[in-house]
Amino acid sequence: MKLCKNLLLVVLVVWGAYAAPRNVLAEAASRPNIVMIISDDQAWNDYGFMGHEKIKTPNLDKLAAESAVFKRGYVPTSLCRPSLMTMITGLYPHQNMITGNDPPKGMDRQKLLKHVRAVDCLPQMLDKLGYKSYQCGKWWEGNPSLAGFTSAMTHGDPKRGGRHGDLGLKIGREGMKPVYEFIDECKDEPFFLWYAPFLPHTPHNPPQRILKKYLNPETPVELSYYYAMVEWFDETCGQLLNYLDQKQLSDNTIVVYVTDNGWIQYVPESEAERKKMKRRFRYAPKSKRSPYDGGLRTPILLRWPGKIKPAEYDTLVSSIDLAPTILDAVGLKPTKAMEGINLLQVIQNGGKTDRKAIFGEIFEHDMVDIDDPVTSLKYRWCIEGEWKAIFPGPRLSEEKPELYNLAQDPFEQHNAAAAHPELVQQLLKQTNAWWNVPAK
Template sequence: MKMFHKLLLVVLVIWGACDAPRKVLAEAASRHPNIVMIISDDQAWNDYGFMGHDQIKTPNLDKLAAESAVFKRGYVPTSLCRPSLMTMITGLYPHQNKITGNDPPKGTDRQKLLKHVRSVDCLPAMLGELGYKSFQCGKWWEGNPKLAGFTSSMTHGDPKRGGRHGDLGLKIGREGMQPVYRFIDQCGDDPFFLWYAPFLPHTPHNPPQRILKKYLNPETPVELSYYYAMVDWFDETCGQLLDYLDKQHLSENTIVVYVTDNGWIQYVPESDAERKKMKRRFRYAPKSKRSPYDGGLRTPIMVRWPGKIKPAEYDTLVSSIDLAPTLLDAVGLKPTKEMEGINLLKVIQDGGRTDRKAIFGEIFEHDMVDIDDPKTSLKYRWCIEGEWKAIFPGPRLKGEKPELYNLAQDPFEKHDEAASHPERVKQLLKLTNAWWDGESR
């Protein structure tokens, strides 16, 4: 027994003299996967190589898709950037977190809106409970990112210094990736959460000439050429980020999530005469951004987790409100009771099957009418069940009627079938009212 005690003492001395305890702690921490959210800004759901576009080149996102679970029928609940981004960071619909538009009513202090981000649980703060370091770069509307729990950021959010929707953070991607690399390096053995939401391919459409020249040709309208080049540029920055994870040997223990904040269909003038009269040359077409149509709402949603998620494609209807509960589950945390999204890891495990009957969303005014009462700004609610999508105008839109589309046969929503299928419209309205009847909660 004495000999055993002596041996144990020797082991403990050696243990204490080396860095074994630190390594064990580091290994325990590393069991929590890193999380990288890549969020495109103003890009249509089909503007990718892997989604079938025949001109736009997205080799890096195509590669990510080949390594991911890809939900080709992903959606954001609303087609405007600020409220859409808040669905991702909170796992709540806009009518729940009260951020329904980009700006408050004219004359209202923008700082008053920040009470809403303070009043809800946000991913960075929740992950911080497990020791995650978090970094914000790119688009961000909710003041200083520390309010949501980010431990560091590029954005300052001070309106006196130009803070509105990202300020200094909007340089990421367009002016290089060094801040991201620096953050990753500084994390050491700590798990990290990276919010990469570059101002791309958003206007201004000013791509590098080396990329633009790939798309300039007599057959393609110049507006499309510039937009295509912007998507290509965004894809290039995604490749730089993913390559850096590989270089630092971090990819195996990193969950990468991809989504876009809202769609964009590039408007093309019908003539040179119209082009000369336009005040804004690069603008979005109807049925895209800010609309209740798939051109503004649909997005591929990808989840990559090497060794844990088998690459596959799914036609399952999913939503950006599913991202927060999915990521929380991945690190061993429970979603809040207010979160209505589902765990995509379970959907993947079940081969794409889910008990969810339908997905829903809502469109509001760009400028909120009442910052505390979502129903005052409501324009549309929408619902998708299977291949059928219904759009229900709110009381603000006098004279508009419900619309109904068969997305399997009519993916670009050109043929309204509401008059031909009144019972289905009624049934989808019942589902939508059960989700949210337009009244404040």
């Protein structure tokens, strides 16, 4: 009798040892894949589905038609590195401490990586559920394995030219083969794909077959090149999405679309000015690196066939919301530090949310003190409803707050702060409740 009991115990232990992993694998295989498509330097209205009359974006238009489209999406900051870091961590720059593209002049860039080690990143969290993850395109935070990516194009070694993506910057511009190979290697395992190509970012050197569509006497040549770059980027998105279709993966894949920051192409006022310019293709004021919508606003798209009903929403949302949304979709909880909301719940509620306002922050390109975000702060901003307020930081103490009615003035041409001082104070109170920065 005792021998039978012992044999039964051994059988149960052995069965448990083999059955548990099989259950985990079966559970992992049922989880959705995650594909993040991140545009680099593109204005919020430079898409067909956002109303642009000249730029052709047929692939992203199709994606939008199949997605929940948040037309009033924002990134907290209008510079690529800190913006990308908010997406991978779900934290504001002043929380994850990556506030600018570069450390102070003369400082070893590797010192910034301590801040990456100190926070939870999406690939690390997804790895717990058996996800494979792949980085390609823009990436500033050293070797992507530091954030939990299981494979990558970027090496991140500054001795070999690693700064903001190195070899990863070839994706899209030189084909999509590495992405296809990663998808194939995953087989039945769930995957997380970070597709952040160096597009439509400068250099503006689109293929001639695309450029010739936009070259005409009525369009400034700078705009023609930029428009062609946007279409080139759209073409690569189509190649990626078509591959998911070919591999019959689309139905079990969540596709997230967002832009890291805006870009308004600067056009010289005269031929004389054009000849004097050192950089022909550069951004205009009130776009990249600014606190204005030209640098901050972006459409945010979520596609999950059968789970997310295609629709358009005017709800204010932020790229801070992407990490909590992705984590909820795979059955994980966001960290306590994450302040974003779950966009899947917003969709279920018909676009309604209890959140009153969204916030953001603009910092210097080069950080002043890598451990103190306030030292680099230029502006904080807040949007509630149709009103947007911009508050200068301690570094810009001579500047005054600005206020814009985005419904009536979407390109922020008319500062209404003097006409609505009480509203400015109300929005400042909310902004201080979000992140209180003492005046200098």
